[in-house]
Amino acid sequence: xxxxxxxxxxxxxxxxxxxxxxxxxxxxxxxxxxxxxxxxxxxxxxxxxxxxxxxxxxxxxxxxxxxxxxxxxxxxxxxxxxxxxxxxxxxxxxxxxxxxxxxxxxxxxxxxxxxxxxxxxxxxxxxxxxxxxxxxxxxxxxxxxxxxxxxxxxxxxxxxxxxxxxxxxxxxxxxxxxxxxxxxxxxxxxxxxxxxxxxxxxxxxxxxxxxxxxxxxxxxxxxxxxxxxxxxxxxxxxxxxxxxxxxxxxxxxxxxxxxxxxxxxxxxxxxxxxxxxxxxxxxxxxxxxxxxxxxxxxxxxxxxxxxxxxxxxxxxxxxxxxxxxxxxxxxxxxxxxxxxxxxxxxxxxxxxxxxxxxxxxxxxxxxxxxxxxxxxxxxxxxxxxxxxxxxxxxxxxxxxxxxxxxxxxxxxxxxxxxxxxxxxxxxxxxxxxxxxxxxxxxxxxxxxxxxxxxxxxxxxxxxxxxxxxxxxxxxxxxxxxxxxxxxxxxxxxxxxxxxxxxxxxxxxxxxxxxxxxxxxxxxxxxxxxxxxxxxxxxxxxxxxxxxxxxxxxxxxxxxxxxxxxxxxxxxxxxxxxxxxxxxxxxxxxxxxxxxxxxxxxxxxxxxxxxxxxxxxxxxxxxxxxxxxxxxxxxxxxxxxxxxxxxxxxxxxxxxxxxxxxxxxxxxxxxxxxxxxxxxxxxxxxxxxxxxxxxxxxxxxxxxxxxxxxxxxxxxxxxxxxxxxxxxxxxxxxxxxxxxxxxxxxxxxxxxxxxxxxxxxxxxx
Numbered sequence: 049x050x051x052x053x054x055x056x057x058x059x060x061x062x063x064x065x066x067x068x069x070x071x072x073x074x075x076x077x078x079x080x081x082x083x084x085x086x087x088x089x090x091x092x093x094x095x096x097x098x099x100x101x102x103x104x105x106x107x108x109x110x111x112x113x114x115x116x117x118x119x120x121x122x123x124x125x126x127x128x129x130x131x132x133x134x135x136x137x138x139x140x141x142x143x144x145x146x147x148x149x150x151x152x153x154x155x156x157x158x159x160x161x162x163x164x165x166x167x168x169x170x171x172x173x174x175x176x177x178x179x180x181x182x183x184x185x186x187x188x189x190x191x192x193x194x195x196x197x198x199x200x201x202x203x204x205x206x207x208x209x210x211x212x213x214x215x216x217x218x219x220x221x222x223x224x225x226x227x228x229x230x231x232x233x234x235x236x237x238x239x240x241x242x243x244x245x246x247x248x249x250x251x252x253x254x255x256x257x258x259x260x261x262x263x264x265x266x267x268x269x270x271x272x273x274x275x276x277x278x279x280x281x282x283x284x285x286x287x288x289x290x291x292x293x294x295x296x297x298x299x300x301x302x303x304x305x306x307x308x309x310x311x312x313x314x315x316x317x318x319x320x321x322x323x324x325x326x327x328x329x330x331x332x333x334x335x336x337x338x339x340x341x342x343x344x345x346x347x348x349x350x351x352x353x354x355x356x357x358x359x360x361x362x363x364x365x366x367x368x369x370x371x372x373x374x375x376x377x378x379x380x381x382x383x384x385x386x387x388x389x390x391x392x393x394x395x396x397x398x399x400x401x402x403x404x405x406x407x408x409x410x411x412x413x414x415x416x417x418x419x420x421x422x423x424x425x426x427x428x429x430x431x432x433x434x435x436x437x438x439x440x441x442x443x444x445x446x447x448x449x450x451x452x453x454x455x456x457x458x459x460x461x462x463x464x465x466x467x468x469x470x471x472x473x474x475x476x477x478x479x480x481x482x483x484x485x486x487x488x489x490x491x492x493x494x495x496x497x498x499x500x501x502x503x504x505x506x507x508x509x510x511x512x513x514x515x516x517x518x519x520x521x522x523x524x525x526x527x528x529x530x531x532x533x534x535x536x537x538x539x540x541x542x543x544x545x546x547x548x549x550x551x552x553x554x555x556x557x558x559x560x561x562x563x564x565x566x567x568x569x570x571x572x573x574x575x576x577x578x579x580x581x582x583x584x585x586x587x588x589x590x591x592x593x594x595x596x597x598x599x600x601x602x603x604x605x606x607x608x609x610x611x612x613x614x615x616x617x618x619x620x621x622x623x624x625x626x627x628x629x630x631x632x633x634x635x636x637x638x639x640x641x642x643x644x645x646x647x648x649x650x651x652x653x654x655x656x657x658x659x660x661x662x663x664x665x666x667x668x669x670x671x672x673x674x675x676x677x678x679x680x681x682x683x684x685x686x687x688x689x690x691x692x693x694x695x696x697x698x699x700x701x702x703x704x705x706x707x708x709x710x711x712x713x714x715x716x717x718x719x720x721x722x723x724x725x726x727x728x729x730x731x732x733x734x735x736x737x738x739x740x741x742x743x744x745x746x747x748x749x750x751x752x753x754x755x756x757x758x759x760x761x762x763x764x765x766x767x768x769x770x771x772x773x774x775x776x777x778x779x780x781x782x783x784x785x786x787x788x789x790x791x792x793x794x795x796x797x798x799x800x801x802x803x804x805x806x807x808x809x810x811x812x
Contacts, residue, residue, distance in 0.1 A: 210247025287333025420481025506531020
């Protein structure tokens with residue numbers, strides 16, 4: 049028996065953007081409130097062509113003017129939003145230099161070698177890959193191939209993704225709701241501090257956020273009339289998102305799949321067939337690269353970084369998969385505490401998105417979004433099964449709640465910037481909820497809910513701003529007073545004239561956005577570099593918790609690396625503002641415990657001034673600072689940020705470098721990346737990102753040296769347990785054994801404060 053689509057609540061054609069004037073007009077009505085079942089005229093298909101005899105408007109006119117039913121201000125406002133977002137994100141972009149040198153080195157390698165491009169190798173000689181699939185690297189590598197290696201060539205593609213995310217949000221909300229809803233959502237997303245950070249940074253999260261936004265957009269398009277192609281495109285978007293950041297792309301699949309299975313305006317059989325086709329598209333879009341990598345002979349491809357068995361599937365379901373949830377990450381530097389516990393990566397629990405680590409990054413409008421989500425669902429509670437307004441709230445709201453729940457309780461590696469994934473969902477819910485309730489403002493409960501959302505935003509903005517009392521101390525009072533004033537006006541909105549009502553709503557909106565806008569401007573005014581970065585001013589994100597193994601630190605890693613790079617992308621003299629444990633460079637240190645070797649002195653591997661500002665932690669990675677841009681031999685090595693490569697070291701490594709496969713080898717990817725970016729020559733990253741991957745083995749490394757393929761070994765770097773780090777079992781890692789063998793058998797070369805070993809000159 050076939051279930052017929054529920055037509056009792058057709059989409060409101062006053063909100064449908066593509067209905068052409070030549071089509072028979074549908075009755076205009078308010079947003080669905082579930083009151084009654086007024087028969088609806090069948091709407092025209094979205095994108096309907098002009099009627100007979102009516103000329104189609106020129107393309108440029110349609111781009112400039114927009115839809116004929118739109119007021120004239122709509123298209124200029126949308127264009128202004130995109131231009132303003134682009135200018136904001138481009139401002140001072142080069143201040144971040146190479147940003148995360150780990151990914152920048154892979155981008156450089158991909159611009160030099162198509163094989164490195166395909167696999168996401170850290171060097172053009174293809175020793176080892178990054179610990180993620182390579183899709184996020186591809187746009188940056190193509191940019192560098194075209195424009196040459198520079199900060200702008202690497203980071204402008206990320207800015208484009210940010211602008212595109214804002215554009216997709218606008219398009220999604222404009223179709224069903226109104227231009228105002230789209231503009232509000234776009235502005236909220238663009239001015240979210242962590243979004244402004246990550247759409248100017250070269251981590252995979254920018255591409256992930258864009259593709260997740262596209263996925264929700266496509267699902268909502270499929271809900272309009274049950275067209276299969278849109279659900280297939282949603283599967284394609286998720287597949288490519290998987291190739292950006294593996295299983296995080298799947299977080300929103302459960303709520304979206306259930307939504308379509310229940311609410312799509314087609315038969316049950318067709319719904320499940322469409323979901324199956326979408327799943328197939330996902331497997332093809334995300335699986336083709338995985339299949340090639342797994343079938344490719346391991347001896348002729350780079351080692352899969354982050355894995356312990358040279359397998360991408362192991363990396364996907366282990367280190368980058370379930371390990372992130374339960375904290376059991378082989379080869380990692382430690383997990384968190386589940387069930388409200390505290391660990392290396394901070395406190396977990398229902399309030400994680402609001403605490404001192406995360407709150408200032410993402411949660412400014414999160415209370416308002418939750419209020420408006422509930423209000424939107426209440427408003428449509430009596431609507432038909434296929435009601436598109438309710439479907440939109442469920443799509444964006446379900447994605448928000450699912451992602452937030454996983455982030456709140458995941459016990460493994462978690463960084464503040466992951467929360468950029470929430471920014472489009474929060475923005476969409478705010479845009480939808482605010483405009484729908486505004487249209488219902490004549491009802492007391494609707495105006496009170498709007499006032500409550502504004503009050504919550506103002507009060508929470510005050511709390512967040514109060515966490516950085518030295519940063520614009522007057523702003524928190526303006527936010528609080530302005531927000532409460534706007535909320536009071538919304539309470540009595542029915543007694544105010546239209547103009548005063550708009551003033552009250554505008555005042556509330558400005559007050560809600562004032563705090564995140566200030567943090568966003570602080571972020572774009574400062575360069576960010578390293579592996580762990582945070583948005584906002586000094587103190588905006590302070591890590592809490594017990595600390596890692598050995599204690600001695602208030603929180604896990606230091607964050608918010610904010611280096612001012614020089615012309616070639618290396619770090620200049622960074623002043624640390626955090627609580628420091630020693631040394632003049634590198635991440636701030638907050639104690640003497642922590643990882644093995646916490647207080648050992650390093651080898652002085654860099655020029656000694658290129659530290660990060662520790663503005664966002666009161667603790668950090670334990671270990672004695674060495675002034676070398678890392679933590680010393682026994683500390684965190686180059687885990688958080690790379691070295692400041694001096695001209696003498698650069699000259700040494702560049703000499704005769706073309707005679708070798710690798711100009712040098714170094715423990716840890718950040719360490720090797722700094723020298724590779726400085727010289728333009730391949731530098732082998734022994735042990736991958738942490739220095740804990742079993743690649744190369746000591747036997748392999750000895751053969752490389754015997755064959756004359758590596759010129760220098762760069763001293764220092766890696767995790768604890770000596771220069772190479774120790775394994776989880778406490779035994780010496782491959783990188784540690786390599787370090788010991790090199791130092792015992794080859795001649796040391798000192799250039800300034802940097803130490804190398806010439807692998808062509810044995811000591812005996």
